[in-house]
Amino acid sequence: MKVKMILPALTEATSPFFRPIKYSLFPPLGLATLAAHLAPEDEIDLQDEHVEKLETEACPALVVLQVYITSASRAYALADHYRKRGAYVCLGGLHVTSLPQEAAQHADSIFLGPGDDTFPQFLRDYRAGQAKKVYASTGQRGIEHIPPVRRDLIKRHLYLVPNSLVVSRGCPHQCSFCYKNAFFEGGTSFYVQRVDDALAEMERLPGRHLYFLDDHLFGNAKFAEALFEGMRGMGRLWQAAGTVQSVLKPGLLEKAAESGLRSLFVGFETLSEENLRSSLKYQNLHKDYAAAIRRLHANGVMVNGSFVFGMDGDDASVFDRTVEWAVSNGIETATFHILTPYPGTGLYQQMQAQNRLLHNNWDLYDTRHVVYRPAKLTAEELETGYWRAYRDFYAWKNILQGAWTNARWSERMRHLAYAGGWKKFEPLWDVVIRAQRATNLLPALESILAGFGAHPVNKESGCRRANSDQASIFPPRIGAHQEKDSRGLA
Numbered sequence: 001m002k003v004k005m006i007l008p009a010l011t012e013a014t015s016p017f018f019r020p021i022k023y024s025l026f027p028p029l030g031l032a033t034l035a036a037h038l039a040p041e042d043e044i045d046l047q048d049e050h051v052e053k054l055e056t057e058a059c060p061a062l063v064v065l066q067v068y069i070t071s072a073s074r075a076y077a078l079a080d081h082y083r084k085r086g087a088y089v090c091l092g093g094l095h096v097t098s099l100p101q102e103a104a105q106h107a108d109s110i111f112l113g114p115g116d117d118t119f120p121q122f123l124r125d126y127r128a129g130q131a132k133k134v135y136a137s138t139g140q141r142g143i144e145h146i147p148p149v150r151r152d153l154i155k156r157h158l159y160l161v162p163n164s165l166v167v168s169r170g171c172p173h174q175c176s177f178c179y180k181n182a183f184f185e186g187g188t189s190f191y192v193q194r195v196d197d198a199l200a201e202m203e204r205l206p207g208r209h210l211y212f213l214d215d216h217l218f219g220n221a222k223f224a225e226a227l228f229e230g231m232r233g234m235g236r237l238w239q240a241a242g243t244v245q246s247v248l249k250p251g252l253l254e255k256a257a258e259s260g261l262r263s264l265f266v267g268f269e270t271l272s273e274e275n276l277r278s279s280l281k282y283q284n285l286h287k288d289y290a291a292a293i294r295r296l297h298a299n300g301v302m303v304n305g306s307f308v309f310g311m312d313g314d315d316a317s318v319f320d321r322t323v324e325w326a327v328s329n330g331i332e333t334a335t336f337h338i339l340t341p342y343p344g345t346g347l348y349q350q351m352q353a354q355n356r357l358l359h360n361n362w363d364l365y366d367t368r369h370v371v372y373r374p375a376k377l378t379a380e381e382l383e384t385g386y387w388r389a390y391r392d393f394y395a396w397k398n399i400l401q402g403a404w405t406n407a408r409w410s411e412r413m414r415h416l417a418y419a420g421g422w423k424k425f426e427p428l429w430d431v432v433i434r435a436q437r438a439t440n441l442l443p444a445l446e447s448i449l450a451g452f453g454a455h456p457v458n459k460e461s462g463c464r465r466a467n468s469d470q471a472s473i474f475p476p477r478i479g480a481h482q483e484k485d486s487r488g489l490a
């Protein structure tokens with residue numbers, strides 16, 4: 001059987017101003033995971049439109065499209081194209097799960113929730129000529145027995161971070177803005193792979209660098225501990241995402257760092273307790289953010305801090321305050337987002353009930369546009385403040401100030417290389433990416449990560465200057481965390 005699998009590009013990617021770097025980070029892992037359920041004799045063509053021109057002339061029997069909110073319109077256009085040509089079209093992913101009726105108009109079968117159980121079921125039905133219109137994942141799900149990801153279908157040279165992997169699904173927490181509750185409806189919403197399988201997957205990945213895309217790699221402490229134990233001595237350098245809470249917990253972070261953790265995406269999201277409560281982010285209430293950063297740095301782990309602007313407690317002062325806090329605490333990279341109510345989330349329901357949604361142009365639900373009426377800001381103030389925060393955080397003055405929170409010269413240089421190199425040389429990276437040489441940038445990333453962790457540090461107090469003065473700018477026991485996106489390199 002001829003099968004075409006596509007990760008459609010978001011609409012923005014067709015603009016001449018499109019900067020490819022963010023979309024050349026990670027390969028289409030979800031589709032490569034699903035491809036493993038196809039038969040060895042099936043002819044699979046997997047394409048990621050963010051990094052290559054799509055071939056749409058051939059007529060495959062089966063077309064599998066992954067739909068994100070911002071790529072929904074492109075995904076539907078492709079689906080319509082293939083259905084006209086007589087192919088059987090499957091649509092799945094986060095946006096399909098949020099809005100099944102919308103997606104169903106463009107598909108022969110739609111898939112709600114993770115596809116690890118439903119896709120193999122569909123394939124059996126399809127081959128028997130009995131495919132159903134809707135497949136919904138429910139019940140006691142698991143990824144303990146899924147086949148290895150079809151890495152052979154990934155064009156590694158097109159990605160800066162070809163070694164991305166996930167060893168869990170979902171997250172143990174229940175934040176109101178997160179896609180999670182809708183996506184995992186009617187069943188288990190946080191589960192992990194077998195440790196041995198996860199380690200075997202790593203063994204299949206060449207080179208040193210690994211990037212875990214799990215929502216919360218530390219979410220199951222027993223699993224994480226066994227995983228880090230198994231990774232010791234592998235010589236890996238890795239990045240991942242975790243919560244403030246998990247960083248503060250004694251023991252686990254140390255084990256992660258010993259096994260090669262060099263940079264962690266931490267969703268601080270907001271410095272306001274009110275925002276934390278209203279977004280049900282209780283697990284981060286009364287957590288000392290500054291202490292979490294100090295612990296990460298003391299273990300040689302760089303911090304990619306995630307921040308969300310526009311929650312109901314935010315006023316016009318939020319942008320400068322947040323940047324100042326991030327810089328003065330020596331955060332290496334920051335990812336800013338405008339609060340975005342995704343359909344299917346508690347936040348969306350709340351905005352809808354309050355009649356605060358401005359439109360449903362999904363292209364603009366990209367965390368860079370304001371799509372709702374903020375409480376204490378105008379939409380214009382929010383967008384301007386968001387862009388200003390990026391500009392200010394990555395101004396040389398602030399990069400230098402952040403770097404100089406380190407006591408050691410080597411670490412100052414590392415901070416400069418990582419933060420400055422990433423943002424300031426972006427146009428250069430874009431040239432490399434357009435020349436389809438993204439993987440050539442990987443050695444530079446690896447040496448920066450390796451260098452940072454190579455220096456002995458005082459694990460109790462950290463090797464940095466204490467930030468107690470800065471910590472007092474914000475009450476130390478306040479924090480929040482919205483794990484959103486743009487992992488890794490800001």
Ligand code: B12
Binds near residue numbers: 026070178
């Ligand atoms: C890596 C990543 C990216 C990468 C690349 C994504 C890629 N190459 O696939 C980059 C950096 C480019 C990116 C960009 C963005 N991202 Co992003 N990203 C992620 C992240 C961290 C991991 C995705 C992943 O690989 N998961 C692991 C694989 C195994 O799971 P999966 O892809 O979901 O696939 C499974 C199921 O979804 C399902 N499935 C998927 N498709 C199909 C199709 C069929 C037919 C079937 C049967 C099943 C099925 O089966 C798969 C196996 O279970 C997720 C968070 C997360 N944990 O998922 C956010 C996430 C997907 N991103 C999100 C967002 C908002 C964005 C951006 C809009 C952010 C921005 N400000 O620019 C952009 C736009 C992306 C776009 N193209 O439209 C949101 C999506 C919200 C939504 N409702 O759509 C998420 C969920 C983060 C969040 N918590 O809010 N992202």
